[in-house]
Amino acid sequence: MERALPAVQRGVGADPSLVPNPVSPFGRIALERRRVPLICLIPRGFRRLLFPVSLMRLSRYFLPILKENPKEAEIVSHRLMLRAGMIRQEAAGIYAWLPLGKRVLDRVCRIIREEQDRSGAIEILMPTIQSADLWRESGRYDAYGREMLRIKDRHERDMLYGPTNEEMVTEIFRAYVRSYKDLPLNLYHIQWKFRDEVRPRFGVMRSREFLMKDAYSFDLDFNGAKAAYNRMFVAYLRTFDRLGLKAIPMRAETGPIGGNLSHEFIILADTGESAVFCERAYLDMAVPGANVDFTDDERIAGIVEAWTTPYAATDEMHEDAAWEKVPIPERLSARGIEVGHIFHFGTKYSEPMGARVTGPDGKDHYVSMGSYGIGPSRLAAAIIEASHDEAGIIWPRSVAPFDVGIINMKPGDAACDAACAQMETALGNAGLEVLVDDTDERPGAKFATMDLIGLPVQVIAGPRGLANGEIEVKDRASGERHTLSIEAAINRLAGGA
Secondary structure, three states, X not given: OOOOOOHHHHOOOOOHHHOOOOOOHHHHHHHXXXXXOHHHHOOHHHHHHHOOOOOOEHHHOOOOOOOOOOOOOOOHHHHHHHHOOOEEEEEOOEEEEOHHHXXXXXXXXXXXXXXXXXXXXXXXOOOOEEEHHHHHHHOOOOOOOOOOEEEEOOOOOEEEEOOOOHHHHHHHHHHHOOEHHHOOEEEEEEEEEEOOOOOOEOHHHEOOEEEEEEEEEEEOOHHHHHHHHHHHHHHHHHHHHHOOOOEEEEXXXXXXXXXXXXXXXXXXXXXXXXXXXXXXXXXHOOOOOOOOOOOOHHHHHHHHHHHHOOOEEEOOOOOHHHHHOOOHHHEEEEEEEEEEEEEEEEOOOHHHHOOEEEOOOOOEEEOEEEEEEEOHHHHHHHHHHXXXXXXXXXXXXXXXXXXXXXXXXXXXOHHHHHHHHHHHHHHHHOOOOEEEEOOOOOHHHHHHHHHHHOOOEEXXXXXXXXXXXXXXXXXXXXXXXXXXXXXXXXXXXXOOO
């Protein structure tokens, strides 16, 4: 289980403003002016001792479990997210995120933020509603199609619900940045988007409203843009690895811009949207560690080269001739789900929108740009597609809504209540998020609920075991069970075993 380190040791923390930006000069200046709050110097476990933990009891929690599979759910993730009370459909392709789902979404976003910050990107927040005038500047307003939700405000001004943010971020950049000395710059945000899909399907895998992390890099020239692209490539490898996913970068279509700076990150899943072809070597490749230096362009470029040398392609980009050169034992054909996309588009937006900087030669240059997308809401579903069984979800520890689920087999029994309270407090003080099932349900129903919502560890406290001073600890992924004393269980779980 991931153990939290003090923010000053790990370089990231609950407060993104504390994270150094090693690439952008704006980030360096801002860092110098910040002061680290005292609480961030305290390890999370000790913070729990100083500030009491909040109690999360299932009897007082909002978790609307469905016993039967919804008829409208076509794929595993949609079915399990509805059954586990994570989401509720409010309209075609539009979902409310209920408490359990919101906790998962927040954990996914936290990891994305930490890796974006680590790579040198700077977070902003742009509005969901945009002026149509920006899109007319780029030429995309009329060309985008019916997926764009066009609206008018009370003054009859043309507005739209943003499907993406290239125009707006370019407008923000051109308003403030004038010199190459302020480059490189990468701005990102996590915001809701809307694309009016003609056939929204598969729950949050293909919805009309979705949460998106989109980042946009600005550089003086192509070489700088390529370095920015590589940094984001490595950041994506680290992000998906921390989310418990093996994501394989596959070359994607670049359109009229050409070149090879476009990759989709694909996870392998039986329920995937499309066929993929890759070398088995990808399954064993090591993802760069947290100590990777994003300021070392040469080192970062080497990582990208290593991860793009073996063959990997979606069915749209598949080349039979290149595939034939891969030894048959090394070939892997499967289904895949796209979880991220990075793309270099040069001056496609900077030229029509006049985003220029003065270069070292004293002349104006249109900045070279790239965009980088990850869908946190889609990722929640993709993780389930890749990690589940017949009983329900199996969450990776990094994104689980709670770290531990405690099952009180007999609420009202003094021994059971005391043992559960002791476990809850001790694990909470150790920095773990705990959900206690204190409901008056049959044991079978309690077990089924815990398996369905997929918490990594279950602790079972019943009168029979407690008579001997013991409780049971179950690992959700492996199914392994261990009978331990309360103290031994606390030490085992608090130590991350």
